Amino acid sequence: MKIHRKSMVRKCLLMFCAVMLMVPAGMSFANNKPFPQHTTYTAGSIKPNHVTQTALDNAVKNKWNSWKNAYLSPALSGQYYVKYNSAGETVSEAHGYGMILSVIMAGYDTNARTYFDGLYRYYRAHPSTNNSFLMAWKQNSSFQNVDGPNSATDGDMDIAYSLLLADRQWGSNGAINYLQAAKNIINAIMSNDVNQAQWTLRLGDWATSGNYNTATRPSDFMLNHLKAFQAATNDNKWNSVTNKTYTIINSIYNGYSSSTGLLPDFVVLSGSNYQPAGPNFLESANDGRYYYNSARTPWRIATDYLLTGDNRAFNQLTSLNNFIKSTTSNNPANIKAGYQLNGTALVNYNSGAFYAPFGVSAMISSNNQTWLNSVWNYTVNASTEGYYEESIKLFSLIVMSGNWWTY
Template identity: 30%
Template sequence: MKRTNPVYKLYHSWQSHYVKSVNEGTFVNGSDEKNSQEALSESQGYGMLITMLAAKKDLATQADFNKFVIYYQQHTISKQNRLMAWKQNKSNNNIQTLAKNNTDATDGDMDIAYALLMADQKWHSTGKYNYKKLATNIVNDLIKYNYNDENELLRVGNWAKNDEKYNNLIRTSDLIPSYFKTFYELTDDKRWQKTYLKSIRILEKLSDKNKTGLIPDFVLVTDNNVSNVAPNTFESEDDNKYAWNANRVPLRLAFATSNQELKKINKKILTFFNQQNSIKAVYNLDGSSSNDYSSMAFTAPIAVAAYQQKSEFQNLSEKLRKQVYDDTLSKNYYADTLKVLAALMIDNELK
């Protein structure tokens, strides 16, 4: 019975708090401000992944997923560019993309494409939506608009191609080898294979750079060279720390893959966190914490990585799994959404 599922209450609490309806579609509200609603391609991707993982446990339906598809289709950059515009703001009953926001954010598009492939696997593509075709369009447009021939990786967004300062900037949480492998198998485009191999090499280099194995939010990659960025290069003073982007790396390296190289990278990170009394929000790469407080945005991805390697990190895995399964929400979109995503990944045995 689905009500006995350990994440049933957590998923439904998240759904009722964050999933919003507009123009026949649904989106995940990425705004933490009261009485304010905004959609992000990032939150859309998370919402679609969460809904697919919930559907595998009979907690969500195909109709639930299709509403996310409707919203995605309404907010692509253009008819020719099927990547999703990264942000929409809601005013009155209308939600729109401002011209300055009509660019993409790579991670959101990858999650949307992967969720569509999960939908194709579960429901096939013979109904109202051809999920596989929609996913293929996104995957091809990621190559067309975001692929960097020089470093064989994806830019942070399509806009970065024409910006010398950001052309070689890499958001480390965009390095998702399991996705790249899937996209290569889907399209047979050799560039995805190059990205798959290169991303693993870059992650290994970053892991080897310090004793903690912690990886920074952003790096610069030119050819095969990886260099750290200065604070405030792109988003914040934490750009060169294990902060609000890189916090997702352990989850990305553990979900839907059993790659041994990725396990090794996560094992080093897990070894570090296994020695800490608690997981804080934001770390310097030497392991010193920048803040005294904790956030599920940092705890949840470690829970996923620890679950994958629970034979070696049994106590850590069990402790963190209990925290992630707890149905209390923090009312912070990012932390709560990563918590639900992690809980459902664990409940689905990381598949």
């Protein structure tokens, strides 16, 4: 049977149009910022230089694959969530991690946008009772809110930042207007997670009375997030929060940890001065020490310097790097999972939540090149730990490999 060429072309066009009609609204075949990005960081900063860029990228890909397989799971129809413990529960901190990672890994992972949109729908299905644009901080394995349906600032901030990245990655003309969603939660954070009398980040939207109202948590000091929030909304209140956050970093550093650069898990206001929280202020006897919350500060604070060159915490980070290299004899295996602010170790074991972020802080100066290379090797070759440790390792590897980017 003879088939005319024009007829074949017409049929192919019709089939293409039919396929395009079946593509869900908002789905794109392109990523504007596909992994790997190889971002140019601040002049004078460094990356691991003992392996190739391809090896750096592949280490991130491998860690993402293992992280995704272990913790990223379907929830209710069209939703995804991040399992943060063996009971199948989740928290907004983990959810924010999942949303940022999905955007960053788009281009390598072809399902990244599907994951992100499902995570977004889960976030919107679990609003805080104090502000519907913030996320209730914890759900059980049946996806029900537990332990109080209010928010935690770190989860809110990472979710907001991920939506800004999503706007840059995929645009906001699809089924989800990522930029508007970002502005909604950013404005909610300013309204409920920020103490506007002090310009400090609250612990969550619940922390509005007593000492909790003026307390803050250094692991929430996501300075580049704050600058992105200001850029997206043109709300100069965010500059006030950024400035106050840097002021608190240096107040604690100069007053309590000038020889180590270590920051405590929680900071409280006493009179007009900020100081480490006392034991059992909120979580444990180590609330005023460098413990499992503040283990993230070398990653969070140094990342802003790497991206913007803002050097207001440079001295604190330099002291931190000098301390950790000295106390470990330049061996990452000797990093301990917690310290008093004077540098005395709290425990005799190690944890990825502690050693990996020191690789990010090391990037601020070429004086740390050998140390950075050692931390990279140790992180890449370390045994698998739990959700928290593996998440922090992955974030740290992304930054160390030069693949972190900003709004």
